[in-house]
Amino acid sequence: MHDYNGSAVLHAIRLISATVTSAETIEALAVFIEAYGFEKIFLGQLVNPMNVPLKDILYLSNWPEELKAARRTRAAILHDPIAFCAVRSKRPFSWAEARAHATRAGRRTVDMVHDYGITHGMMFPMHALESVSGGVSLGGGVKPDLSPTEIAELEIVCQVAYYHLEAMLGPFPYQKVAELTPRETECVQFAAAGKSNWEIAHILGIQEDTVKKTLRRARDKLDAVNRAHLVASAIARHQILP
Template sequence: MNRCYGMTNQQAVLDLLDIVEYGGCAEPQQFFALMRRTFDIAHLLYLEAEPTAEGLKVCRLHHTFGAYAEELYLSRGLHRIDPILRLALGGVRPVEWAPARRRFPECEPLFEAAEDIGLSTEGVALPLPSPAGRMALLAISANMSPTEWSEYRRCHLRDFQLAANLFHASMLERAMADAIDERDTRLTSRETEVLTWSAAGKSYWEIATILGISERTVRFFMSNARRKLNVVSNTQAVAQAVRHALIPTI
C-alpha cells in the first residue's frame, strides 16, 4: 500500500531539484511555473522581509497570485499582522496553515479575507533565514482536502524544503550581485573595520590606536558609513550593519 496520496513521480522531482540547484531557475516566475508543473500545488509565494523599528518591511515579493490580490493584501497592511508570516519569519520550523488558523481565532476575519482573494486553506510556509538576520519564506498552497494535503505534504515536504532553500540561495546570490552595482552605498574596507570595532565597544580613540590612524580619520570613516547606511548614529549604523551582515560574521 502506498501511504502517499497522489505521490508525484520521483524522477520528475529529482530533475526539478537538479535544475534548481544548478541555477537553471533563477527567475522567480520560472521557478514557480516549474514547481506547479511538477507538484500538485496551486500557488506559491516568496517573501523577503526586514525588521525595522516601525515593523516588518517587505523587501522582495514574488507570487503566483494576481496583482489584485497583492494590492489588496499589502494595501490593508495585512502583512504586518498575518500570524503565519509572524510564525514563519520568527522561527525555523515549517508552519502549517490550518493549525495556525486554529491557533489564532482572533485573526479569523483576516483568514476569511485571504480566502476571498484566492488563498486556499491548506498549505505550508517554509522559513528561510538568511545569514544577514533578514528573513524570508516560501509559502506553498494546495487545493486539497485536509486528509489529502496531510498525506501529500508528508511525501513532499522534503522536496519543498530543499527546493525552497536552493531557490532562496539563488535569490540571495542575485541580491548580492545587484548590491555590487550600488557603488555609492557599498562600504569600503576601512568603513567596515571601524564599524566592526565600534560594534565591539571600542571608542574612536581606541579604534584609532588599533588601526594606527588618527582619531579624526576614524570619525571620517564612521561618518561616511553613517551617510551610506542612511542612519543618524553609530549605534544605528552598527545595528544596520549587523542585520545586513555588512560587518564580518566569521
C-alpha cells in the same frame, strides 16, 4: 505522504532551471508541490511596500487576483507574522507556528486567505548575502503531514525556483547592499562592542579623527542616521558579527 524519490526532485530542479518566464517557473513549482498537498504559491522579497514600488521587488504568486489585491490594499505584509518570522528564521515553518505568536492584526492577516480555501501552509525563508530576505510560501486547503525529508525536498526546490526568478527578473534597484571596506568593518565592529572613538583609535593604532571619518563613511553607505542605527544595519546586512 509519498515515498522518497530523488529523481523527482532532480527532475523538478531541471524543469525550473530551464524556464524562461516567471509564469513558467511558478507553474513548474506548482506541479511539483501538488504531491506534498500544496497548490498555492506566494514567492517574494520581504520589503516594506510603502517604501518600495512593486515593480522594484520580486513578488509573484498564483493566488486569486482578488486576494492579492486585498493584501496590497491593506499593506498586509506590514502585519503578517509569517513575513516577520521569515526575516528572522533560517528554517521552514508552518503558518500556524507564526500565527500562534501573532498580534490580533497579524492573525487577521493570516486568516485573510481562509475565504479562498487556503487554510494551511508553510513558509520557506530565503536569505542571500547580496539580496534582501525573501521567502516561498506554499498553501493549500488540507493540513499536510510532512516528514523532515519531505520538508527538505520542498525547501531545495523552492530555493531553486526563488533564486532562478531573482536572477532572471533582477537586478532590483536596491538589491545589492553597499560593502564596507575592511577598515570600516573593523571600526563598526568595535562600535558594536561599545567602544568609543578614542578606544577604537587606540586599538587600531590610528587617529581618532580617522575613526570618526571612517564611521561617517560607513553610515553613508548603509543609510544610517546615527551610531546605533549603523550597528543595527550592519548586523542586519551581515556586514559585521552580531
